[in-house]
Amino acid sequence: MQVMDGKRMREADAIALEEYQIPTLLLMDRAADALMKEVLRWQVKRVCILCGLGNNGSDGLALATQLQRFTDISVSVVMLGEGNQMPADGQVYYQIMRALNIRSFIQPGLEDLRLLLHESELLVDCLFGTGLNRGIDGLFYDVIESVNASGKPVISCDIPSGIHADTGQVLGTAVKAKVTVTFQNPKLGLYLEPGSLYCGDIVIADIGVPNVVMERLKSGFELLDQELAHRLLPPRARNANKYTCGTALIIGGSKGMSGALQMCVKACLYSGCGLTTYAAPACIMNALTSSLPQAMSIAVSDKQGHFDNEFCDELFKAAQNVDVIAFGCGAGRSEDVERILERLLLIDKPLIIDADGLWALSRRLPLLKKRRSATILTPHMGEMQRLCAVDKNALQSDVLRYAFDFVNEYPVTLVLKGMRTLILEKGRLRINTTGNEGLAKGGSGDVLCGMITALMAQQKQAFDAASLGVYLHGLAADLQSQHTAFYAMTANELIQGISDAFLAAMDE
Ligand SMILES: NC(=O)C1=CN([C@@H]2O[C@H](COP(=O)(O)OP(=O)(O)OC[C@H]3O[C@@H](n4cnc5c(N)ncnc54)[C@H](OP(=O)(O)O)[C@@H]3O)[C@@H](O)[C@H]2O)[C@@H](O)CC1
Numbered sequence: 001m002q003v004m005d006g007k008r009m010r011e012a013d014a015i016a017l018e019e020y021q022i023p024t025l026l027l028m029d030r031a032a033d034a035l036m037k038e039v040l041r042w043q044v045k046r047v048c049i050l051c052g053l054g055n056n057g058s059d060g061l062a063l064a065t066q067l068q069r070f071t072d073i074s075v076s077v078v079m080l081g082e083g084n085q086m087p088a089d090g091q092v093y094y095q096i097m098r099a100l101n102i103r104s105f106i107q108p109g110l111e112d113l114r115l116l117l118h119e120s121e122l123l124v125d126c127l128f129g130t131g132l133n134r135g136i137d138g139l140f141y142d143v144i145e146s147v148n149a150s151g152k153p154v155i156s157c158d159i160p161s162g163i164h165a166d167t168g169q170v171l172g173t174a175v176k177a178k179v180t181v182t183f184q185n186p187k188l189g190l191y192l193e194p195g196s197l198y199c200g201d202i203v204i205a206d207i208g209v210p211n212v213v214m215e216r217l218k219s220g221f222e223l224l225d226q227e228l229a230h231r232l233l234p235p236r237a238r239n240a241n242k243y244t245c246g247t248a249l250i251i252g253g254s255k256g257m258s259g260a261l262q263m264c265v266k267a268c269l270y271s272g273c274g275l276t277t278y279a280a281p282a283c284i285m286n287a288l289t290s291s292l293p294q295a296m297s298i299a300v301s302d303k304q305g306h307f308d309n310e311f312c313d314e315l316f317k318a319a320q321n322v323d324v325i326a327f328g329c330g331a332g333r334s335e336d337v338e339r340i341l342e343r344l345l346l347i348d349k350p351l352i353i354d355a356d357g358l359w360a361l362s363r364r365l366p367l368l369k370k371r372r373s374a375t376i377l378t379p380h381m382g383e384m385q386r387l388c389a390v391d392k393n394a395l396q397s398d399v400l401r402y403a404f405d406f407v408n409e410y411p412v413t414l415v416l417k418g419m420r421t422l423i424l425e426k427g428r429l430r431i432n433t434t435g436n437e438g439l440a441k442g443g444s445g446d447v448l449c450g451m452i453t454a455l456m457a458q459q460k461q462a463f464d465a466a467s468l469g470v471y472l473h474g475l476a477a478d479l480q481s482q483h484t485a486f487y488a489m490t491a492n493e494l495i496q497g498i499s500d501a502f503l504a505a506m507d508e
């Protein structure tokens, strides 16, 4: 499923009209159908629809006429301007609304509005959609604040009003919805923070723009959902053997951080890799070998609990002979760790860099440009800040631009971790749909790194391996959360959930 920006959605509307003779009015009718279906789920008697002055507001008027015609729900409409200020299509529904005697309030005073919201059971937010183009103030601001203060459940039409469709930013204030019914294709802003925190459940409704139109408007942005994940599963032949399923070397760990490496290796073992070897400083080997009997190990002499770069010959020899290398989990921060990364970057093998490996990389970024094999980076927002050398606010307010600038400059697959993890390569973006707050614990990232490593060993295509790893990681957490409280979830439960995640993704 393609994810769209506001400009492409407007183009879709225009092409549907001009080339396929599909009037916007028909699309609005379908949009209203989809909204009505959602309203009916709530089984309420009194609904208030709040309408702005663009096509989003027109969708709201269309909904009002449908509810009046097809249900016994009592409908009130709040309009933030006169009917004749609406677009032509909106005016058609405005006239029908008047003829049907639907209760409507034009620019009501705030006290009247609050009373109306209070007596309603469900609110439908049709103030702004993809056309929001500036900060919200004045009456619109007060109305949105009153909607949020009312405590009533809200269904948002297309996107919560106040959220920018392309960046997910709040422009002044924004409606907090329980459900967002988004039309034709989901909008970027529904998945980027903070927009993702405002939209509630997302329902995607086909409103009848022909598929050929949407395909033509290729955004390069894709939703990482069950259907895509299923297609990305690496084949596992009946006559597969441990070599055809790929070999991986995972390098990491340091004194006090053996657990990070252990989680990563375990997740790799549970995700289908044929042969997994790990390399760690000798001082933590005892802690690892008993818990990782299925993996092979290389002990490296250590210097104050960290890798000693002088004694890494066996490690680098092994690195030449595997399909994939992963570096960083629990490796700690030292000059030797930086040197090891430098040497790994020169090896012509796919390389996944995580955690402390990303710290070392942020001090050696230009070396990435010399890479000849795939490189996958898995930063969380803090690590991304360091890689881009920007502050938190700048990154958060324009995360997609920074992420695309980065993959345009460096030949990498970027896995930008968060509530909705983003996977990027030049011109391509996938947005993950799985995962939950149970993952907000140390160790979750290490598990992800191990899963991606295993999938890369098997399918050897970085963008797909990274995408599938992210999807299955979140799905493992979702499935585990059916019987484990978010509070109680640890990397162990997550690893236990990997098998169920694969089974679910294998389902057609
Ligand atoms: N594309 C499709 O296929 C279909 C799209 N559909 C629907 O259309 C929606 C997009 O409609 P849209 O383009 O008319 O924009 P919309 O979001 O209603 O608002 C724009 C209005 O608000 C104004 N305005 C903007 N910012 C403001 C602010 N801060 N404060 C105050 N005013 C502000 C702006 O005015 P202006 O900039 O001219 O001053 C303009 O009047 C889309 O989300 C979906 O619901 C479906 O109906 C059918 C098929």
Ligand SMILES: Nc1ncnc2c1ncn2[C@@H]1O[C@H](COP(=O)(O)OP(=O)(O)O)[C@@H](O)[C@H]1O
Pocket (backbone or CB within 6 Å): 355, 380, 417, 418, 419, 420, 421, 434, 435, 436, 437, 438, 439, 440, 441, 442, 443, 444, 445, 446, 448, 473
């Ligand atoms: N609230 C959340 N919702 C969804 N996923 C989350 C949430 N919090 C954390 N995660 C996921 O958990 C992982 C945490 O990774 P990271 O911060 O590197 O943790 P660690 O310190 O364990 O390595 C990422 O994959 C991230 O997307």
Ligand SMILES: [K+]
Pocket (backbone or CB within 6 Å): 056, 125, 126, 127, 128, 129, 156, 157, 158, 159, 160, 161
């Ligand atoms: K809206």
